[in-house]
Amino acid sequence: MKLFIINSSIGRKLIMSLSGLFLFLFLTLHCFLNMFLLGGPSAYTAVNDIMELPVVTIMVPILAAGFVIHILYALWLYWQNYRARGEVGYASGKKSETTSWAARNMVILGLVVLLFIVLHLTQFWAKMQLQSFLGGANQVHADQSYDLVANQFRNPIVSVLYIIWYWVLWFHLTHGFWSAFQTIGIDNKKWQPRLQIIGIVYATILAVCFTSINLYFLFGFGA
Amino acid sequence: MEKTIHITLKIWRQKGPQAKGAFETYQLNNISTDSSFLEMLDILNEKLISEKKETIVFDHDCREGICGMCSLYINGHPHGPDEDVTTCQLHMRKFKDGETIIVEPWRSRGFPVIKDLMVDRGAFDKIIQAGGFISVTTGGVPDANAIPISKEKADEAMDAASCIGCGACVAACKNGSAMLFVAAKVSQLALLPQGKIEASRRAKAMVAKMDELGFGNCTNTGACESECPKNVSISHIARLNREFLKAKLKD
Incomplete structure (x- = not known):
């Protein structure tokens, strides 16, 4: 094997693909659990009690590693691709048709998503899980978490930013999903259009679910 | 008129x-x-x-x-x-x-300009030399039906073989990647019984040469496919990925 995941282009892409699919799974779980917000404080508190279990605590560094690997590999690949393009660009531009607009702009979309992740972590994770790692003195516990979310999302600026974020992420996911399968090699002429459509449907479901939570609080629903 | x-x-x-x-x-x-x-x-x-x-x-x-x-x-x-x-x-x-x-001219680090609009596409020859062949003596022309090959496989291999190695895929790619070319050259042999025997070695050697020569990493934008004068499909890239990863996992 001799570390082909570092030394070969396809190996590096495999890491992008697998870490991307892992983050897809995380996002799905995140979205599913968040939907309990629509069920009121008691439903959400029950879910958050699960989040304080040790098994979740173990998953935190693994998840963080997933993010870090995906981002570092992306920057590394981008730098290599930038160099592979050569020093002189095309004066007449690049007008080639591609599979999607997102396909050409994955790095930019990814960086925008990353900026929002930082905001998102400071708003919630830093007040909840991080505090429990630090000893738990200032921790917002499960029973107060519903109010924390509700307060943040009732702020129109925060909610609008979040909704923009979900749809930037949507673009990133629509290309990312089928692209991951193409890279692993589970793709052919028949499955390429199918995977592309599944990716768009999947990303749309996630984005719509997340958006609905923000709109729910923004329009004054919830306890 | x-x-x-x-x-x-x-x-x-x-x-x-x-x-x-x-x-x-x-x-x-x-x-x-x-x-x-x-x-x-x-x-x-x-x-x-x-x-x-x-x-x-x-x-x-x-x-x-x-x-x-x-x-x-x-x-x-x-x-x-x-x-x-x-x-x-x-x-x-x-x-x-x-x-x-x-x-x-084509713009890519793998294709340096020689003069005016002419670029050096010798990198493609080096990739072919690394493994784009079958290294057995095949003797005379065998009977057409001696080795059964399904119509779908034969068609796929023929589609891959239509690659003329012009380098338009690299020129169109925002990453200067040569994946479509290498995928076509790996696919045209990997799909047929005569080429299958060396499929692992071929995929590894050609990808290693491609990386060594400074071509970029594929991000599946599909620009190559849309500009290919011979309409070579990016489904061949999926096959190359498959062949390569299979070969690496076997090692």
């Missing part, structure tokens, strides 16, 4: 690999819309000769779309604005009267 057009050309001129290049503008009048793009460049070169100026260097050979020698990045597209043809089969009827046409 012959129709003629007047055009303005902005052509990349570069004295040598190390020299700094720049665009030069040329006017051409009364170009027949029936002439091919390369014939138009021939007319321009004739004009330059009569003016005792240095002619424009560009690659060309068979001029019937099968040798893969012609290149040229024209108005934002490798092989110009027409679909599924090489530059030699591009005709001037695809351009409007009074249009400004920008002509550039």
Whole structure:
């Protein structure tokens, strides 16, 4: 094997693909659990009690590693691709048709998503899980978490930013999903259009679910 | 009825690999819309000769779309604005009267400019030399039906084999990746019983050579497929990924 995941282009892409699919799974779980917000404080508190279990605590560094690997590999690949393009660009531009607009702009979309992740972590994770790692003195516990979310999302600026974020992420996911399968090699002429459509449907479901939570609080629903 | 057009050309001129290049503008009048793009460049070169100026260097050979020698990045597209043809089969009827046409060489670190519009595509030969062959003596021509091959496999292999190695995929790619070329060359052999035996070694050797020569990493944008004059599909890239990863996991 001799570390082909570092030394070969396809190996590096495999890491992008697998870490991307892992983050897809995380996002799905995140979205599913968040939907309990629509069920009121008691439903959400029950879910958050699960989040304080040790098994979740173990998953935190693994998840963080997933993010870090995906981002570092992306920057590394981008730098290599930038160099592979050569020093002189095309004066007449690049007008080639591609599979999607997102396909050409994955790095930019990814960086925008990353900026929002930082905001998102400071708003919630830093007040909840991080505090429990630090000893738990200032921790917002499960029973107060519903109010924390509700307060943040009732702020129109925060909610609008979040909704923009979900749809930037949507673009990133629509290309990312089928692209991951193409890279692993589970793709052919028949499955390429199918995977592309599944990716768009999947990303749309996630984005719509997340958006609905923000709109729910923004329009004054919830306890 | 012959129709003629007047055009303005902005052509990349570069004295040598190390020299700094720049665009030069040329006017051409009364170009027949029936002439091919390369014939138009021939007319321009004739004009330059009569003016005792240095002619424009560009690659060309068979001029019937099968040798893969012609290149040229024209108005934002490798092989110009027409679909599924090489530059030699591009005709001037695809351009409007009074249009400004920008002509550039392939741009990629793997394809350094030799002079003007000619680039060194020797990297593709090196990739082929690394493994794009079958290393057994096959003897005389075998009976056509001696080895059964399904129609689908034969068709897929033939589609991959239609790659002429022109390099338009690399030229179109925002990452300067040669994956479509390598995928076609790996696929055309991996799909057939004669080529399957060495499929692992071939995929590993050709990808290693491709990486070594400074081509970029594929991000599945599909620009290569849309510009390929032979319509080679990116499904071959998925097959290359599959062959390569299978080979690496076996090691």
